[in-house]
Amino acid sequence: MIRSAEKVLLPLAAAAVLLGLWQAAVAVTGTTIFPSPGEVVLGIGELARRSLLWRSIGDSLLRVGAGYALAVVTGIPLGMTLGWFPLLGRAVNPVIQMLRPISPLAWMPLAVIWFGVSNAAPVFLIFLAALFPIVVASMNAVRNIPPMYLQAGRNFGLSAPRLMAQVIVPAALPPILVALRIAFGVAWLVLVAAEMIAVDSGLGYLIVDARNAGKRYDLVVGGMLLIGLVGLTLDTAFRLLISERSRA
């Protein structure tokens, strides 16, 4: 009882303190550019009235969802294949490790050349951002399957597809699920950058547009907070999903 109250009350108190500091900082410096918390709330209210709020969130979710889903359906099979065939893994791994540290932002010019002014360009960037963590984790997950599980599977006479479905996938799944959550975080992180190119909707675009068209910093900060809130909600959903599964 006390614990659950702590879990809710302490973060709320911390948030209240931060908001207070923010408000005080705006008041003390007398800034006219940087918005106070109240102005941001009004800004978000304005977005809702102009029916921009849900449209922006929806468009961003669609793009992140598409890029992320592509990364999942290609990254998991690719990574697991690389993990299963050690020679192939050793051959391809250096290339992956070399491409991995390149920020998805560096791909922006190429994305524009390849996909032009369309939804495909930001989706591609989000795809790239999520792909590498998923590939690497899936590869390692398969590599790290305790050999005795595979040995037992073969001992009981499982065919290759059955071994895949009943041993390899379930044995590799827990670390892959963790990576899926991390990859989703990364995908959400590059959203703003991805929506700076080629599109005219979404939370990322909202921020860029609010600054360019009239220096509406209340909307800039509002957009930032919305990205944070939606990200937190999705990450929490992911965490619950994973812990639900590991309890099952």
Added chain:
Amino acid sequence: MSKVEFRGLSMRFGATEVLRDINLSVGEGELVCILGPSGCGKSTLLNIVGGFLRPAKGEVTIDGVPVTGPDPRRIFVFQERGVFPWLNVEQNVAFGLFRLTEEEKRSRVARYIQLVGLGGFENAYPRELSGGMKQRLEVARALAVHPDVLYLDEPFGALDSITRLQMRRELLRIWQTERKTILFVTHDIEESVQLADRVVVLSQRPGRVRRVLDIDIPHPRDLSAPRYIELRDAIFGEIGLAHQV
């Protein structure tokens, strides 16, 4: 009539010779312990007869047929870590039964869960079980497919000494009900004398058969009987250990 036959079996990993000229014959329904110091190649020997490794020289036959790969008629039991953590007790036991009808599967699973004393834990996951229970689960999973030979690779090595003693008693009870041929690898001298019909003592690497001892004590064995102590000390002597601490 011999069930498992090792003929001139040798094994090397690269430049390291692991086993040298192993000749051994195991009878149908016999419980043979393969005993040796760690690193002597006894697990390698079990992996060869289990079909997971190819010998460098020589061969193993079962019922006169050379072993060429793993076979569901002969099941390998690891330490208790071999059970699948993503399956519950029932599903673990049913793992190798995919060729059976649902009906047969259900009755097999129920029977072997009872046999190893896990009744009431059907829906439990391995992480909810103790080490001894996980080990029993793995034995049940192996027995459920009705193998004719069981390979046990230091199966009780990770258990505490009290549980280990209980597990040996359990194994003997199951062996007497099911009458499987059992090859049991261990580095525990007492364990081998408590369980085996015969103890095969291997030398340091490269492992060779130093001696085969008949343990001619009926079950249940009295661990303070003179004959037990005599056989145990013979093995201690064979391995070159003075029985003193």
